[in-house]
Structures are given as C-alpha cells and as structure tokens.
Amino acid sequence: MRNLERCILGVLAVALHQPQSSQVIPFKHALGCVRALVNFSIMAQYRSQTSDTIAYMEHYLDQFRRMKGIFLEFRVTKSTLAKVDEQRREIRHQRTQTSHPEAPCKRRRIRDDDRKEEHKRRMDLINSESHFNFIKIDLVSHFSDHIPQFGNIPMYSTEFGELTDKEQIKDG
Amino acid sequence: MWLLNVESLRRRGAHLPGDVLQHLESTTSAVTAPVVRRRILKGGRDDVSNVLDLSKVSGVSLESICRELIRHSQHKLPTERQLPEDHAILQSLPVGLLTQLERPVVAFQESDIYDIQRARCAGALHFRNQGSRNDWIWVQGGSEEMYGALRGRLPAKLVALFKIRDYTGEDALRRVAAVWILSAVNSGFPSDIHGLVTVQIREDAQEYTIVDVDPIHGLAHLIPEGERRWLVNSWIDLRMFNEVY
Numbered sequence: 508m509r510n511l512e513r514c515i516l517g518v519l520a521v522a523l524h525q526p527q528s529s530q531v532i533p534f535k536h537a538l539g540c541v542r543a544l545v546n547f548s549i550m551a552q553y554r555s556q557t558s559d560t561i562a563y564m565e566h567y568l569d570q571f572r573r574m575k576g577i578f579l580e581f582r583v584t585k586s587t588l589a590k591v592d593e594q595r596r597e598i599r600h601q602r603t604q605t606s607h608p609e610a611p612c613k614r615r616r617i618r619d620d621d622r623k624e625e626h627k628r629r630m631d632l633i634n635s636e637s638h639f640n641f642i643k644i645d646l647v648s649h650f651s652d653h654i655p656q657f658g659n660i661p662m663y664s665t666e667f668g669e670l671t672d673k674e675q676i677k678d679g
Numbered sequence: 680m681w682l683l684n685v686e687s688l689r690r691r692g693a694h695l696p697g698d699v700l701q702h703l704e705s706t707t708s709a710v711t712a713p714v715v716r717r718r719i720l721k722g723g724r725d726d727v728s729n730v731l732d733l734s735k736v737s738g739v740s741l742e743s744i745c746r747e748l749i750r751h752s753q754h755k756l757p758t759e760r761q762l763p764e765d766h767a768i769l770q771s772l773p774v775g776l777l778t779q780l781e782r783p784v785v786a787f788q789e790s791d792i793y794d795i796q797r798a799r800c801a802g803a804l805h806f807r808n809q810g811s812r813n814d815w816i817w818v819q820g821g822s823e824e825m826y827g828a829l830r831g832r833l834p835a836k837l838v839a840l841f842k843i844r845d846y847t848g849e850d851a852l853r854r855v856a857a858v859w860i861l862s863a864v865n866s867g868f869p870s871d872i873h874g875l876v877t878v879q880i881r882e883d884a885q886e887y888t889i890v891d892v893d894p895i896h897g898l899a900h901l902i903p904e905g906e907r908r909w910l911v912n913s914w915i916d917l918r919m920f921n922e923v924y
Binding site: 512513514516517518520521524534535539542545549552553554555589 | 787788870872873874875900902903904910912914915916917920
C-alpha cells in the first residue's frame with residue numbers, strides 16, 4: 508500500500524491528462540479525491556507532529572470526504588446490483604406497454620432518451636444505496652485525536668513486529 | 680521511538696532507576712561532531728583511460744565533450760585551476776568512467792541518520808541483464824527562488840559519471856557528471872488539478888551538460904507524460920513531499 512501511494516497520483520494524472528469535455532469534472536474530482544487521500548496518508552507517517560500538521564491532515568480528510576462520491580459506483584454491493592437489475596426490468600416492461608411511433612428518426616430519438624433516463628436512474632439508485640461506511644474509513648477520522656493523546660502513528664505500526672516475525676521464522 | 684517513550688515517562692513523573700537516569704544523562708549530554716558525508720563514485724570501468732575512450736564508450740562526439748569540459752572549467756573553476764583549452768592535451772588527460780554515485784541524504788525529520796541514494800549510470804551497457812539504466816537526479820540549477828516549487832533544482836538524466844585528472848596544472852582530480860537537464864513548465868509551479876510539476880526537454884536544449892558531482896542532490900522520480908514531457912513525482916518519499924509543493 509505504501510509503495511502504491513508513492514506513484515498512484517502520478518500514474519493517474521498521466522492516465523487522465525487529456526479528458527473529453529464531458530470528463531473534465533469527474534476526472535478532476537477523481538484526482539482531487541486521490542490526492543487528498545495520499546496527502547493524508549503521507550502526513551500520517553510523520554514521526555513528529557505539530558498542531559499545524561494535524562490541521563493539514565484534517566483538511567485533507569475533509570477534501571477526501573467531499574470528493575469521494577466520484578468512486579461510489581465502485582462500492583456497489585450484490586443487493587444494490589440486484590435492485591439495479593430489477594429497476595431495469597421494470598423500465599423495459601413499462602416501455603413495452605407504451606406504443607412507439609412509426610417514423611424511424613422519432614423511434615431513434617425516443618430510444619436515445621430512454622437510454623439516458625435509464626442510465627440516470629441507475630446512477631441515482633447506486634448513489635443512494637452505496638456508501639463508504641466501513642471501519643477503515645472511520646478509523647482515519649480518529650487520527651487527529653489520537654496523535655496529541657498517544658504520540659505519532661508510525662510508533663504503533665505493526666510492520667516492525669511482522670518483519671521480526673519473518674526473520675525469526677527463517678532462523679527457526 | 681525509544682527516546683520518546685523515556686521522555687514521556689519522565690514527564691509523567693515515573694520513578695526511573697538511578698542507573699538508568701545516569702546512563703541517559705551520559706548519552707544525551709555528549710555532543711558528537713557531525714560526520715562529514717561525501718558523495719562517493721563507485722563501479723569503475725576498465726575500458727576507459729582518457730577522454731577519447733570516453734567519447735567512444737558513451738557514444739558522444741569528442742568535439743562536444745571537449746567543448747563542454749572547457750565550458751564547465753571556465754564557468755566553475757578559478758583561473759589557475761582550469762583545464763587546458765587545447766583539445767589535443769584535453770583528449771590525453773586520464774579519465775576514469777564510473778557507474779554509480781552514492782549520495783547520502785539526511786533522513787526526513789532526522790539530523791544524524793542518512794539514507795544512501797545510489798544513482799546508477801550504466802551508459803549503453805545492460806544493467807542486471809536488462810535494459811540500460813541511467814537514473815534521473817536533481818541538479819542545482821540556480822538560487823532557491825528559481826523554478827517555483829522546485830526551489831532552484833532541476834531534474835536531469837545521467838549520461839556519464841567520470842573523474843578527470845588534470846596533470847598539467849595542480850594535478851587535481853575533478854569528479855564530474857555529464858547530465859541531460861530538463862526545464863520546468865509553468866515556471867515550476869504545480870498543476871491545480873493533480874499538484875505535480877511538469878518538466879520537459881527544451882527545444883534549444885543541449886545534448887548534455889557537464890556539472891560537478893557536488894550540486895547533485897539525490898535521485899528524482901519522473902513519470903513520462905508524453906514524448907518530451909514528464910511529471911515530477913513529489914509523493915515518492917516524505918522528504919520530497921515536504922520540499923516540492
């Protein structure tokens with residue numbers, strides 16, 4: 508994870524560097540969200556903190572919270588997917604009930620409008636059903652209280668112990 | 680970490696044993712002189728003995744090597760220590776080509792712990808049976824006010840690392856590097872969107888420049904954005920995160 512955070516922003520910036528007009532805002536939000544999270548994570552690795560650095564951490568976390576919505580569609584659960592399928596079936600069933608005009612250009616326009624509306628309703632449903640309420644996301648909000656009380660975060664890292672374990676296992 | 684714990688115990692009024700306190704006093708009060716850390720060139724190659732060989736091995740024209748050496752000598756060295764300007768003498772000066780520069784960098788938020796950064800310059804040779812490796816480094820290009828967030832430094836690619844002995848003057852050994860310096864886009868200010876500084880090859884850029892080993896600050900990490908543009912990755916470590924923003 509630590510190695511990923513070192514290069515993810517640069518790689519993402521290159522991958523999203525020439526957006527189409529419709530992609531400008533989502534790309535900006537995605538980059539802003541990743542940037543805020545990486546900034547927060549790097550500042551949490553400081554071995555000594557001041558009130559300023561803690562304020563920066565809180566600021567980055569706020570930024571992340573404001574922009575994380577852009578990744579909501581990747582937090583879809585199985586139950587949400589089932590609801591999306593059900594909604595799609597319902598919409599298509601409603602469409603079959605209504606009569607369509609004969610002219611092909613009108614039919615095409617109606618089909619495009621239907622597709623757009625279906626996509627919009629799908630995204631609305633996903634946004635309303637998906638969330639970021641899991642423990643690891645909640646945990647980071649306690650860092651700014653933890654540091655003044657108990658000291659810096661790397662002091663409590665388990666990776667040193669894990670590394671020692673590996674060496675001890677090899678030594679037998 | 681250990682010192683922090685002992686200090687915090689002291690603040691809380693814990694009764695530390697007398698011998699522990701005595702040991703602490705003796706270790707903390709002793710002021711040790713700072714160790715002078717130097718850049719070390721390593722990995723000498725046997726196939727280069729003078730400037731002529733250097734030009735053959737590195738694939739750079741002899742004319743341009745001599746021209747750059749003279750330019751570097753005129754700009755950076757005092758008059759009495761300058762390299763000879765006669766190309767025939769310059770070509771015969773003994774040269775040692777090296778493949779590695781070890782640069783000690785003070786660890787972030789530490790004063791006496793150093794990280795050793797190793798910049799490799801394999802030239803056209805393969806590095807560990809793979810492609811050639813010529814690392815990106817930071818070179819001091821001006822004062823701290825220049826190049827925005829880069830604070831006077833510019834990323835450069837190593838072309839060659841070598842030592843040249845001037846036996847015609849004071850018999851001095853110069854440790855120099857041939858580097859390919861990039862220039863900062865947008866005066867070195869980071870982008871509003873992703874926060875990274877963009878660098879590029881200038882249209883009028885020289886093939887390479889010769890610099891002393893001393894203004895090399897360590898390794899740089901660049902991510903290619905196009906054929907002639909790169910993004911400076913300032914998230915690569917804590918030190919860079921604090922220096923480039």
